[in-house]
Structure formats: structure tokens, C-alpha cells
Amino acid sequence: MSEQLCPCGSGKSYDGCCGPYHARRSDPPTAEALMRSRYSAYVLGDAKYLYRSWDEQTRPSLPSLRAIPPVQWLGLTVERRQAGGLDDEQGTVAFVARYLDGGRVVELAETSHFRRRNGKWVYVDGDVS
Ligand SMILES: [Zn+2]
Incomplete structure (x- = not known):
């Protein structure tokens, strides 16, 4: 799917966006890039990526991530960001x-917290509103 648009909705190709992060070729430089790559990983069912991009102090087990039932993701909108930059x-x-659940569109609104661990961004936790 390398030539296809990235699932995160950036408008870039998958190879020019979240693909290299999933393939371990590079690391997301910002918290938003990590967040987008995690959304793409949900779309693609990449439980391993969700696991390794999650803070080891708060992450669920890999089997429990693998057991998340797939849903049809419809899109992602980033509303606000605070810090999370290069420095x-x-x-x-x-x-x-947004995703489809039994033919119904569900909107999941979350404020996610990220931190650097060994220089790499990881997801810590989130407040669902
Ligand atoms: Zn992307």
C-alpha cells in the first residue's frame, strides 16, 4: 500500500508519512506524528506498533492489544496540540x-499525553471526553 494515501489522513503517501515509523526505519519527530502513526496502526491492525509506541509503565499487554476487535475507522482530526515538538x-x-460501530458512526474524542523515553516519543495515557 506504499503508494496509497496514509490512513492518518495527512494527505501524504503512506511511505512518506507513517509507513517508515511502522517499519522501524525512523522515529516520529513530534508527539503529533507519533499520535498519527498510532491511529494508522489501529487502522492497519498493527498491535506490535501500538505496543512499542506506548510507555512501558502504562501499556497493556501485547496479547490484549492483539485482541482488540477491528472496527472500520473513518478518519482522524487533530484539534489541538501543546508542546510535543522537536525540543x-x-x-x-x-x-x-471516527469509526463505524454496527452501522453507527462513533466519535472518540481524546486528549492524549506523550513523553519522550530514551529520546523517542511514547504515548502515556489519554483523557476521553
Ligand atoms: Zn500518516
Whole structure:
């Protein structure tokens, strides 16, 4: 799917966006890039990526991530971000993700918290509103 648009909705190709992060060719430089790559990983069912992009102190087990039932993701909108840049150690990204559940569109609004661990961004936790 390398030539196809990235599932995160950036408008870039998968190879020019989240693909290299999933393939371990590079690391997301910002908290928002990590957040987008995690959304794409949900779309693609990449439980391993969700696991390794999650802070080891808060992450669920890999089998439990693999057991998440797939849903049809419809899109991602990043609403706000605070810090999470190239020179930051922590960051917050607020987003809305939409998916289909039994023919019904569900909007998941979350404010996610990120931090750097060994220089790499990881997801810590989120407040669902
Ligand atoms: Zn992407």
C-alpha cells in the first residue's frame, strides 16, 4: 500500500508519512506524528506498533492489544496540540477519531499525553471526553 494515501489522513503517501515509523526505519519527530502513526496502526491492525509506541509503565499487554476487535475507522482530526515538538520532553494532542460501530458512526474524542523515553516519543495515557 506504499503508494496509497496514509490512513492518518495527512494527505501524504503512506511511505512518506507513517509507513517508515511502522517499519522501524525512523522515529516520529513530534508527539503529533507519533499520535498519527498510532491511529494508522489501529487502522492497519498493527498491535506490535501500538505496543512499542506506548510507555512501558502504562501499556497493556501485547496479547490484549492483539485482541482488540477491528472496527472500520473513518478518519482522524487533530484539534489541538501543546508542546510535543522537536525540543520538548512532553506533549499533549487532542483529537477526534471516527469509526463505524454496527452501522453507527462513533466519535472518540481524546486528549492524549506523550513523553519522550530514551529520546523517542511514547504515548502515556489519554483523557476521553
Ligand atoms: Zn500518516
